[in-house]
Amino acid sequence: MTPATRKEYAAVERVSNARESAWICRLGRKAVDGPFERFVDRIAKATLEYSQNRVSYREPAGIKASFGWDEDLVVDGRKIPLSGYPRYDTPFVRVARGEQVYRVRCGGLTHVIDLAGLKVGPFRDMT
DSSP states (O other): OEEOSSHHHHTTOEEOOOSSOOOOOOOOOHHHHOSHHHHHHHHHTOEEEEETTEEEEEOTTSOEEEEETTEEEEETTEEEOSSSSOSEESSSOEEOTTOOEEEEEETTEEEEEEOTTOOOOOOOOOO
16 A cells, blocks of 8 residues: 555555455444444454455444455345446435536525536645
């Protein structure tokens, strides 16, 4: 792992130089997972296996997940769809994948974000 090449990300982002790699992001919340220390302990005790473009993750007495290049994402025995749903689907905004205009609504107000023609960069340090 090496730091990101762009200075604004170098302190917080790492780049994998491996020919093959997999990333797992495990999220939790106190109401479901209990105190943070218990959540961290469960993550630390989890097992991870990787072979032939397939990764599996298992927590002791917790979540079981697997995914592969040519396999479905399966979490606790349930197939998780990777397509066929909106890019954003919240009480405030619902946007299909590929759309460039987002209408965010809350409390009778609407904010429009129009990404058509948006040019990104160069980035600059905003501190």
